[in-house]
Amino acid sequence: MTQTCQSGVALLMEYLEGSVAPDVAAAIERHVSGCTRCQAFVESYRLTPGIFRTATTVELPEDLARSLQEALRRER
């Protein structure tokens, strides 16, 4: 099987979650270890969720916590 950047990218999440066959995983690893473009791509792919997580983190305002409690009390 010829491994390309494109075929590796298509399987990247499956690979990271351990849900590709061992021979496919090995082929991806062989390709990436010799491909600086894929190394850069994989690193930025792995970091993307954390960047979005931090950027969209909100704190629950106290007044909102209180009004939720009141709404639930009225419901009883």
Add this chain to the structure above:
Amino acid sequence: MPAGEIGDSDEALAAQAAAGDPSAFETLVIRYRSRVYGLACRLTGNESDGADVLQDTFLQAYRHLSSFRGDARFGTWLYRIATNAALMHRRSRARRPVESLDEYLPGFDEAGRHRRTPDELIVASRAEELIDRRTLAAEARKALDRLPETHRAAFVLRDLEELSTAEVAKVLDIEPAAVRQRVHRARLQLRGYLNALAGERA
């Protein structure tokens, strides 16, 4: 001893609440309100809709406690209510059609090789260093807003709320393979979006 002690499992508390113990439900609310609010804000794209969805979620959960069966996890059940509430909320808003993020998918040449150089591909990793916090927060919301509904929900639950793929599959009632397919596509688009934003500033 009052009900709703810290050591009680969610499912035990839900059973006590369903049997009419309001303090058990209050403990569940305290346990989950921040997470539900975070999820709601991420799914609706703003804090005022997030606040509405937070309230809707717990009111619905309270009203439907008797339909919660102990065979699922309480958190999964609650996340499903919240995800659906956020969806309904978005649909009730007249929104302009959004442009897809397809232009940010990675590009390959005929041989299947990345078109961009390593330096060009890595720049998304430096987004937090290159883009000021406020801009990044606004851009992250904008980008999430441009994802298709089903992909947004899968990405937010899996990657932002950090549920496992199996848990997301249960919340969304789809196969794990479908979760991975949606999350992967969202990651590719969002990575490309970050890369473009950070690339302009590098």
